[in-house]
Amino acid sequence: MRKKQRKTISKTHRKTISQNSSVNRKYKDTLFRMIFRDRKNLLSLYNALNNSSYTNPDEMEITTLEDVIYVGMKNDVSFLFSSIMNLYEHQSTVNPNMPVRGLFYLARIYQNYIKKMDLNIYSSGQIPLPVPVYVVFYNGGKAEDEYQELKLSDAFMKSEFTGQVALECNVMVININLGHNEELLENCKILWEYAYFVNEVRENQKHGFSIEEAVRKAQKNCIEQDILKEFLKKNSAEVKDVILEEFNQEQYEEGLRKEGQMEGRKETLINLYRKHLLTLEQAAEEYGTTVEEFQKLL
CATH class of the missing domain: 1.10.10 (Arc Repressor Mutant, subunit A)
Structure with missing residues (x-):
């Protein structure tokens, strides 16, 4: 029974991917981005995060990447302000690979910045760069901490190396669901x-x-x-379309995660069976299928 269900999910995912293939060609707006593309709203958010009181949104330089190469890397807005290169996005799930995406995205932003400012990276003097800040605003349905800090270094494979690593990227994840971080939402x-x-x-x-x-x-x-x-x-009609897209994508990604979990569980049970730590009957029962169906997975 469950095996058939997993196949159905996979087909649904493939169909969704096909339907959403335009994502690779055109950036799809999010409600967060629609709201905070307004510089006054964006400055209000910056002030709330930094306990500042700036009043001139025209001083903000938007640096959000729009080209097709980086469309697949979900970002809502990035901007240069007060010598800080800010990268803001919203997420309905907390993904441990956010620092990797941030590394790639920020690298491209700095590349554009250096080119625009006509800075010479081969100069004998050190070129001045804005301070990078990467913030993710979480508003998914699962319970998450008020704040989380994700680090690129957490993904590095264990080794005997004890020196200083060459790269790091820190992501501050802030829970903005109602009832969380109330001071920030109030400000x-x-x-x-x-x-x-x-x-x-x-x-x-x-x-x-x-x-x-x-x-x-x-x-x-x-x-x-x-x-x-x-x-x-x-923006009534556009908001409806954007929300439908976001919630469908959230449901799709959740399905992928569950499918991945089931796949991992299957491999674990197969390994336990092959190591004679579980009988065939026990493995099938744990997987929620018949002995005959489980045997087909071996």
Whole structure:
């Protein structure tokens, strides 16, 4: 029974990949990016994170990569401000490989910066570079810590090397679901409104509404309460499409993770059986299938 279900999931994933093949050709907006492409909103978020009080959003230089090569690397916005190269994105899942993506993305941003500033990396003098800051705003459905710090070095394979490693990339993951990091959400009203809207969609789904109806009801409720009111009224259709895409992608990625977990569990049980640590019957029972079906996996 479960074996057939896994095959169905795989076919669904392949179909979804085919349907979403345009992702490799065109960047797909996220609701977070739609909101924070507005420089005033972005400056408000920067101030809330850094306990600052800057007032001129025109001083921000947007550095978000738009070319096709980096489309597959999900990023919402990057910008240079106050000698800091900021990389912000939202995620509905916490991925331990974020530092790797950040490394690649930041390297390209700095490459563009050096070229634009006409800096000579072969000069005898040290070239000045902005300080890199990478922040991920988490708003998924799973319980996560208020703050998490992910490091590129955590991915390095164990070795006898005891010297100083050549690379590091730190990612600060901040939980912005309602009830978390309340001071940050209080200091950035637009971030709180964003979190509230996403929460409304999720709550509507929990009450049995389809994703389309959940979005519609969330939009209506937020407009009535003056939450993202003008933004939602102006971008109603686009917001619906973006949210549907985000939630479908979230469901798709969750399916991939579950499928990967099942695949890993299968390999573990097979190894235990081959090492005579489990009988065939025990392995089949643990995997949730019949002995005959489990034998076909060997």
